[in-house]
Amino acid sequence: xxxxxxxVKHTAVPGRRYGTPRDQSIxxxxxxxxxxxxxxxxxxxxxxxxxxxxxxxxxxxxxxxxSFCGKGEWFGLETGNVRTDFAEAVxxxxxxxxxxxxxxxxxVDLLHIALTNLAKAQHKQLVITEQSALKRVAAFVCEMADxxxxxxxxxxMMSRSDVADYLGLTVETVAxxxxxxxxxxxxxxxxxxxxxxxxxxxxxxxxxxx
Amino acid sequence: xxxxxxxVKHTAVPGRRYGTPRDQSIxxxxxxxxxxxxxxxxxxxxxxxxxxxxxxxxxxxxxxxxSFCGKGEWFGLETGNVRTDFAEAVxxxxxxxxxxxxxxxxxVDLLHIALTNLAKAQHKQLVITEQSALKRVAAFVCEMADxxxxxxxxxxMMSRSDVADYLGLTVETVAxxxxxxxxxxxxxxxxxxxxxxxxxxxxxxxxxxx
DNA sequence: CGGGTGCTTGACTAGCATCAAATGTAGTGG
DNA sequence: CCACTACATTTGATGCTAGTCAAGCACCCG
Numbered sequence: 001x002x003x004x005x006x007x008v009k010h011t012a013v014p015g016r017r018y019g020t021p022r023d024q025s026i027x028x029x030x031x032x033x034x035x036x037x038x039x040x041x042x043x044x045x046x047x048x049x050x051x052x053x054x055x056x057x058x059x060x061x062x063x064x065x066x067s068f069c070g071k072g073e074w075f076g077l078e079t080g081n082v083r084t085d086f087a088e089a090v091x092x093x094x095x096x097x098x099x100x101x102x103x104x105x106x107x108v109d110l111l112h113i114a115l116t117n118l119a120k121a122q123h124k125q126l127v128i129t130e131q132s133a134l135k136r137v138a139a140f141v142c143e144m145a146d147x148x149x150x151x152x153x154x155x156x157m158m159s160r161s162d163v164a165d166y167l168g169l170t171v172e173t174v175a176x177x178x179x180x181x182x183x184x185x186x187x188x189x190x191x192x193x194x195x196x197x198x199x200x201x202x203x204x205x206x207x208x209x210x
Numbered sequence: 211x212x213x214x215x216x217x218v219k220h221t222a223v224p225g226r227r228y229g230t231p232r233d234q235s236i237x238x239x240x241x242x243x244x245x246x247x248x249x250x251x252x253x254x255x256x257x258x259x260x261x262x263x264x265x266x267x268x269x270x271x272x273x274x275x276x277s278f279c280g281k282g283e284w285f286g287l288e289t290g291n292v293r294t295d296f297a298e299a300v301x302x303x304x305x306x307x308x309x310x311x312x313x314x315x316x317x318v319d320l321l322h323i324a325l326t327n328l329a330k331a332q333h334k335q336l337v338i339t340e341q342s343a344l345k346r347v348a349a350f351v352c353e354m355a356d357x358x359x360x361x362x363x364x365x366x367m368m369s370r371s372d373v374a375d376y377l378g379l380t381v382e383t384v385a386x387x388x389x390x391x392x393x394x395x396x397x398x399x400x401x402x403x404x405x406x407x408x409x410x411x412x413x414x415x416x417x418x419x420x
Numbered sequence: 421c422g423g424g425t426g427c428t429t430g431a432c433t434a435g436c437a438t439c440a441a442a443t444g445t446a447g448t449g450g
Numbered sequence: 451c452c453a454c455t456a457c458a459t460t461t462g463a464t465g466c467t468a469g470t471c472a473a474g475c476a477c478c479c480g
Contacts, residue, residue, distance in 0.1 A: 114325050126266065169469090172468090192478095342435085383437075425478085436468100448455080450453080
């Protein structure tokens, strides 16, 4: 049984009108809600800067993060017209909405987005089921590193509990895995919250995920 | 992408014509391969009878089953035109192919299929990350039972190792969970291979998955 | 200064993987 | 019919991994 940590849902900024006639981009503060479960779905979004977490709350109050969306990635495409999950900004972020109501012509390839998200979800299944916690964390760091191909150092932005809820682990186990990766000389952690990763041995990291 | 897609607004058209005279249904023996990783993807399939397993082989030789497809479900829709996984018949089955090459007009709603499969994949993520092995097996039995809403007794058709590779467990753990479900009076197992389930206490089963 | 939050580490324990073996079933060939 | 092999399922014994509970540290802000 996972540790039961209380998840506080952050409130949306009231009075914010999404999907203005021009569909201008929206800037978000850290932990600001974009949409919530049960709401009417009238738009999909593309991340311009920052990162977004998509999650569900289980019956027992546990949070499970389905995916993180970084720059250029799409989220908010649903099977029906009701939200089945929550979307929040992980950090300061800006996103661009595209309305998907009856009359609006959506100038994007919805099938391509759906298939990309499906591929992401399937890859995540593989990551989660390869049982060792260290493997999962290594795979997570790989995933993050792939979003910054050029930078030797990058900010993950997610908290340890974000990572834990994403990988199906506990905060403590995630922390232990990060120190193990540090001890192995795979990476170092910088920043006051230890969320800035500098990869020292990319090959060793990849080797750990296999 | 199987097919370059312009902007298609997704509207449900009842009574649309599925398939062409050329795409006859195919009958398969148990464990017969439908397609393999690396092959060219030129069709998607709908299950008519029986069940199909979609899986990947990991670098270390482990098999991971992404999904089981039962009657009416679709599989084989890929992001590119190369297969990324394997498809096999779980038992005697019949499937119906639909070609998806450039020129063929695909008379099915690909977006709807992609979104349905995405929802399935997300649901499976939730099942897998709720760690208790018993919960996972209970959720699996629920999933199977939902495909037979009327029948008090149904054949799962999958072997214990199929279930194990689907849930990220070992064969032994799956067997132990099934005996635990039997001991709790939730179900009984019949058939020579103990794959026929008769639900005795559906509510108790659902309670176990929470 | 004190309280709050986030990260880390330690000690202990529950639960699953692993290894091993027994049973039951199917298929083959004598 | 039996002998033999191959496979699927089940059960037991044991060890390791990750969850749980607890405490400590660093940082921030009122």
